Amino acid sequence: MHKHFAKRMLGVNPSAIDELLALGADPTIISFGGGYPDASLFPKKQLNQIFHDIINDPSGSTMQYAPSDGLPELRQEIANLMKEDGTTCEADDVLILQGSQQGIDFASRMLINPGDTLITEDPTFLGALLAFNPNQPNYAAIPMDDYGMRMDVLETVLKSNSNCKMIYTIPDFQNPTGVTMSLERRKKLMLLANSYDVIILEDTPYRHIRFEGKSLPTLKSLDTQNRVIHLGSFSKILVPGLRIGWAVAERSIIKKMGLLKVAADTQTSTLNMAATNIFLKRYDLGNHITKLRKAYLTKKELMLEQIKKHFPENVQITNPSGGLFTWVTFDKKFDTSEFMKKIALPEARVAYVPGGSFFPVKEQKNHARINFSSQPEDVICKGISALGQSLRNYEKRNTS
Amino acid sequence: MHKHFAKRMLGVNPSAIDELLALGADPTIISFGGGYPDASLFPKKQLNQIFHDIINDPSGSTMQYAPSDGLPELRQEIANLMKEDGTTCEADDVLILQGSQQGIDFASRMLINPGDTLITEDPTFLGALLAFNPNQPNYAAIPMDDYGMRMDVLETVLKSNSNCKMIYTIPDFQNPTGVTMSLERRKKLMLLANSYDVIILEDTPYRHIRFEGKSLPTLKSLDTQNRVIHLGSFSKILVPGLRIGWAVAERSIIKKMGLLKVAADTQTSTLNMAATNIFLKRYDLGNHITKLRKAYLTKKELMLEQIKKHFPENVQITNPSGGLFTWVTFDKKFDTSEFMKKIALPEARVAYVPGGSFFPVKEQKNHARINFSSQPEDVICKGISALGQSLRNYEKRNTS
Numbered sequence: 001m002h003k004h005f006a007k008r009m010l011g012v013n014p015s016a017i018d019e020l021l022a023l024g025a026d027p028t029i030i031s032f033g034g035g036y037p038d039a040s041l042f043p044k045k046q047l048n049q050i051f052h053d054i055i056n057d058p059s060g061s062t063m064q065y066a067p068s069d070g071l072p073e074l075r076q077e078i079a080n081l082m083k084e085d086g087t088t089c090e091a092d093d094v095l096i097l098q099g100s101q102q103g104i105d106f107a108s109r110m111l112i113n114p115g116d117t118l119i120t121e122d123p124t125f126l127g128a129l130l131a132f133n134p135n136q137p138n139y140a141a142i143p144m145d146d147y148g149m150r151m152d153v154l155e156t157v158l159k160s161n162s163n164c165k166m167i168y169t170i171p172d173f174q175n176p177t178g179v180t181m182s183l184e185r186r187k188k189l190m191l192l193a194n195s196y197d198v199i200i201l202e203d204t205p206y207r208h209i210r211f212e213g214k215s216l217p218t219l220k221s222l223d224t225q226n227r228v229i230h231l232g233s234f235s236k237i238l239v240p241g242l243r244i245g246w247a248v249a250e251r252s253i254i255k256k257m258g259l260l261k262v263a264a265d266t267q268t269s270t271l272n273m274a275a276t277n278i279f280l281k282r283y284d285l286g287n288h289i290t291k292l293r294k295a296y297l298t299k300k301e302l303m304l305e306q307i308k309k310h311f312p313e314n315v316q317i318t319n320p321s322g323g324l325f326t327w328v329t330f331d332k333k334f335d336t337s338e339f340m341k342k343i344a345l346p347e348a349r350v351a352y353v354p355g356g357s358f359f360p361v362k363e364q365k366n367h368a369r370i371n372f373s374s375q376p377e378d379v380i381c382k383g384i385s386a387l388g389q390s391l392r393n394y395e396k397r398n399t400s
Numbered sequence: 401m402h403k404h405f406a407k408r409m410l411g412v413n414p415s416a417i418d419e420l421l422a423l424g425a426d427p428t429i430i431s432f433g434g435g436y437p438d439a440s441l442f443p444k445k446q447l448n449q450i451f452h453d454i455i456n457d458p459s460g461s462t463m464q465y466a467p468s469d470g471l472p473e474l475r476q477e478i479a480n481l482m483k484e485d486g487t488t489c490e491a492d493d494v495l496i497l498q499g500s501q502q503g504i505d506f507a508s509r510m511l512i513n514p515g516d517t518l519i520t521e522d523p524t525f526l527g528a529l530l531a532f533n534p535n536q537p538n539y540a541a542i543p544m545d546d547y548g549m550r551m552d553v554l555e556t557v558l559k560s561n562s563n564c565k566m567i568y569t570i571p572d573f574q575n576p577t578g579v580t581m582s583l584e585r586r587k588k589l590m591l592l593a594n595s596y597d598v599i600i601l602e603d604t605p606y607r608h609i610r611f612e613g614k615s616l617p618t619l620k621s622l623d624t625q626n627r628v629i630h631l632g633s634f635s636k637i638l639v640p641g642l643r644i645g646w647a648v649a650e651r652s653i654i655k656k657m658g659l660l661k662v663a664a665d666t667q668t669s670t671l672n673m674a675a676t677n678i679f680l681k682r683y684d685l686g687n688h689i690t691k692l693r694k695a696y697l698t699k700k701e702l703m704l705e706q707i708k709k710h711f712p713e714n715v716q717i718t719n720p721s722g723g724l725f726t727w728v729t730f731d732k733k734f735d736t737s738e739f740m741k742k743i744a745l746p747e748a749r750v751a752y753v754p755g756g757s758f759f760p761v762k763e764q765k766n767h768a769r770i771n772f773s774s775q776p777e778d779v780i781c782k783g784i785s786a787l788g789q790s791l792r793n794y795e796k797r798n799t800s
């Protein structure tokens with residue numbers, strides 16, 4: 001049937017890590033791969049009560065079809081959340097999405113013609129690349145340092161490309177590197193986007209998982225020209241299985257995205273929108289997030305300590321001040337994908353995400369993304385110790 | 401921001417009925433518009449128990465991320481359902497979707513290049529047209545009679561168009577007409593699709609809401625060349641707010657659609673997939689469907705009786721043997737959209753769906769789609785009586 005496929009499907013192919021992740025799905029493997037929150041921290045008691053109330057609603061409306069833009073009450077609750085976080089908006093500026101992933105898909109379908117330049121951080125979120133690919137962009141990947149995307153390089157790219165349509169960025173605890181964009185860079189990014197008339201897609205799934213210091217302003221809050229599409233998600237701060245995310249943007253953009261929403265899947269689950277709405281009204285999300293922050297900080301510290309203890313000395317790791325990941329950099333010749341396939345999985349029985357697939361243009365093979373939020377503390381110790389042992393055995397074999 | 405929009409967004413515009421449907425959302429209006437099932441028939445007791453069990457699952461896995469193709473157990477349950485319905489398939493041939501609408505979106509993105517010919521019934525489901533439009537097809541709309549799509553016209557179109565990619569059809573209780581494709585036509589359709597090497601997208605949301613007789617074979621069950629993408633949905637037979645649909649197709653197609661799924665929204669809600677899986681395992685869906693059939697048959701009969709009683713004599717209505725709608729045809733000069741805006745909504749306080757938007761190529765203004773499943777019986781009587789009164793007043797005014 002492949003002869004029937006449309007041209008855009010040329011960009012839709014299994015990624016190199018699919019095979020590895022499939023291997024990692026073996027339950028006897030310890031996985032530090034996915035961006036999973038800790039399931040033991042899900043607010044079960046509250047959700048149990050909420051779903052009971054939803055299903056027994058006498059009108060049945062919480063199980064019926066709902067407006068495709070989302071339940072109006074939930075849009076209002078999210079507008080309130082955004083305001084508390086320093087970004088002014090109203091319910092009509094909010095579109096409910098099937099996770100923020102859907103916002104990445106919609107933004108790229110809405111803006112990218114084949115051949116348009118799409119700017120990302122280098123490396124960036126693999127799921128975003130999968131959503132961008134069918135629209136056949138030319139990627140420009142901007143290197144990062146400890147303060148985020150390098151603005152000098154970005155400016156050069158914007159100067160030399162007349163068809164830059166969109167800049168995709170994860171400013172807070174970036175995936176996969178864990179780096180947070182500084183305030184100065186955020187301001188510079190907005191200036192550049194304004195000068196070169198480019199749309200910014202701001203993805204913030206980890207924003208509220210902050211271990212220290214105060215939140216920096218969202219790009220949306222610094223946006224004086226309505227050019228930021230802000231994406232948020234409850235996946236990391238409530239429950240990923242609900243699949244509730246949102247977009248905040250200028251109303252004409254929200255309307256166009258709303259039309260794509262009707263066409264894409266009619267609407268997000270009414271039950272899950274109602275559950276999220278009731279959670280926000282009835283309970284204190286801030287309190288719940290405080291619990292998550294403490295738990296994930298403890299896990300991060302344990303993970304970094306274990307990596308330092310067990311991995312070879314020349315391995316570098318980031319120490320993110322939030323989020324779910326540390327980014328590990330090995331010797332330039334080391335191939336994390338090959339190592340995982342040939343040694344980590346069969347020998348150490350441990351999975352991570354090899355870093356190569358996160359690079360939109362030129363793959364770097366010597367990185368790995370390691371998640372510290374999902375596994376219990378004893379499993380973190382066991383897994384990292386086993387992985388460290390394999391790494392050191394490998395090193396010995398290759399230097400002897 | 402509109403100058404930034406990609407070319408494909410030219411096909412993404414508010415439809416003429418959006419404004420009317422927005423007016424119809426007023427709770428003081430009696431709506432026969434949406435394809436809503438009857439909320440009083442939702443299996444609340446069962447779902448209450450199921451969600452209790454899901455949320456209290458000690459592993460937390462039913463609220464965590466899940467495989468993007470869907471929970472393996474649910475894929476197996478759906479394969480079993482399909483087999484009981486006469487269509488042989490395995491769990492790996494099933495992809496879980498965010499409602500069958502998502503399958504329409506994926507199939508058209510997967511197959512349609514701008515300018516390709518896409519064949520539909522005339523009229524057809526508006527939501528499908530909304531999903532097709534961004535891929536910029538040339539529509540060929542095939543007229544229907546009481547036996548479904550006219551195969552003589554289809555053959556002529558296939559002969560004269562070398563770039564026909566896909567035929568979209570709703571063979572059972574078609575939306576909006578309520579017509580069911582005869583067995584002979586189904587066989588002829590498969591022969592033609594095979595001869596002209598075209599993919600068929602078979603959409604079956606109403607298939608199980610049958611009032612009389614036996615189900616006809618699905619197109620998928622008649623498919624000897626793996627060219628049918630079959631879409632199914634739990635929206636009408638369980639609960640629409642769960643947003644659980646599925647595709648069954650050749651494995652290479654399911655794999656490509658699975659890649660689009662990851663990119664589109666990562667996955668369907670884990671809770672809702674788990675709930676559907678448990679419902680199918682623990683309860684008898686067939687029994688539940690039998691209840692729905694009885695209730696909707698009673699409502700259909702009431703609706704037809706009320707229309708015959710209150711509407712002007714020259715109005716024609718279909719008497720569908722299943723589904724949720726009757727299709728009403730007025731005098732050729734009558735404009736159902738104008739009438740709804742100027743008289744039905746403000747005067748009768750009743751909404752329906754004007755038929756114009758269901759025609760992909762040449763709009764016919766003198767039809768309306770009326771839903772009989774959603775409203776209680778007294779409201780059906782009240783609404784149709786008021787609408788009939790307005791229609792007869794209008795007739796008097798225009799003939800006097």
